[in-house]
Amino acid sequence: MDAFLTSLGLVTIAEMGDKTQLLALFLATRFRKPWAVVAGILAATIVNHVLTALVGVEAGDMIPKDWLKWGLGLSFVTMGLWSLIPDKLDEDEDLSAKDGRSAFVATAIAFFLAEMGDKTQVATLALAAQFKSLALVAAGTTIGMLIADVPAVFLGEKLTRLIPAKLIHKLAAALFVTLGAAILLGW
Numbered sequence: 001m002d003a004f005l006t007s008l009g010l011v012t013i014a015e016m017g018d019k020t021q022l023l024a025l026f027l028a029t030r031f032r033k034p035w036a037v038v039a040g041i042l043a044a045t046i047v048n049h050v051l052t053a054l055v056g057v058e059a060g061d062m063i064p065k066d067w068l069k070w071g072l073g074l075s076f077v078t079m080g081l082w083s084l085i086p087d088k089l090d091e092d093e094d095l096s097a098k099d100g101r102s103a104f105v106a107t108a109i110a111f112f113l114a115e116m117g118d119k120t121q122v123a124t125l126a127l128a129a130q131f132k133s134l135a136l137v138a139a140g141t142t143i144g145m146l147i148a149d150v151p152a153v154f155l156g157e158k159l160t161r162l163i164p165a166k167l168i169h170k171l172a173a174a175l176f177v178t179l180g181a182a183i184l185l186g187w
Contacts, residue, residue, distance in 0.1 A: 003131035007140025008147075010127070011120050013175055015148030020114050024152040027110065031103035034153045038146075040107025041153075045145045046138070048115045049124050053138040056128025073184035075126045080176030082119050120145065 015021055020041075027037045115121050120141065128137040 001136075003127065003133040003136035004140040006131070007124070007127050007137045008144045010123055010175070010179070011141040011144030012147045013171065014120050014123055015145055016171075018118070018120070018148070020111060020118065020120075020145070021149050021152045023110055023114055024149040027103065027107050028153040031106070033103040036103035037107045037153050038150055040104045041111050041149050042142070042146065043104075044108045044111035044115070045142045048112055048121065049138045049141045049145075050134070052121050052124040053128035053134045053141070056125040056137070057132050057134050059125070060129030060132050069183060069186075071126075071129075073180045073182075075122060075180070077177050077180035077184075080173040080178075080180060084170070084173045 024037065024041060027040075028034055031037060124137060124141045127141070128134060131137055
């Protein structure tokens with residue numbers, strides 16, 4: 001259960017103010033089909049996080065325990081520092097449905113690609129390597145993504161006015177750095 005709860009909490013916090021949260025907001029306002037956007041987010045996240053967790057579980061078995069500890073600790077500290085850099089959508093991305101793609105397909109493709117190399121994907125990989133649990137880590141990180149991104153779809157701009165992105169980035173950074181330090185110090 002630790003694998004699930006840790007994965008859920010870390011990814012939920014890491015996603016706040018992340019580019020995929022902004023992408024969810026953008027897609028919801030572009031397509032005005034919130035359930036199709038949520039379904040696309042879910043599909044893309046399941047595929048991305050299951051594949052990533054699978055790689056993490058396998059890598060965790062091949063990497064010496066001391067290397068894993070240092071790699072995991074340093075990756076969390078790095079993600080903490082990375083959290084201080086606010087994400088924004090690329091202005092040249094065109095995700096309009098003019099070419100006939102549905103909101104679901106456009107969202108699934110956009111989210112899958114946006115997650116490639118993102119801090120939540122790195123976190124999923126590191127957590128799967130640590131806990132060696134594909135199902136619990138993938139479930140936790142996927143639900144964490146939904147907790148962070150679904151409100152952006154339904155509440156949109158109102159949500160971004162209530163919670164300052166800088167505060168969220170600082171809290172996420174503090175959490176990641178603290179966890180990284182705890183791992184490195186063997187706590």
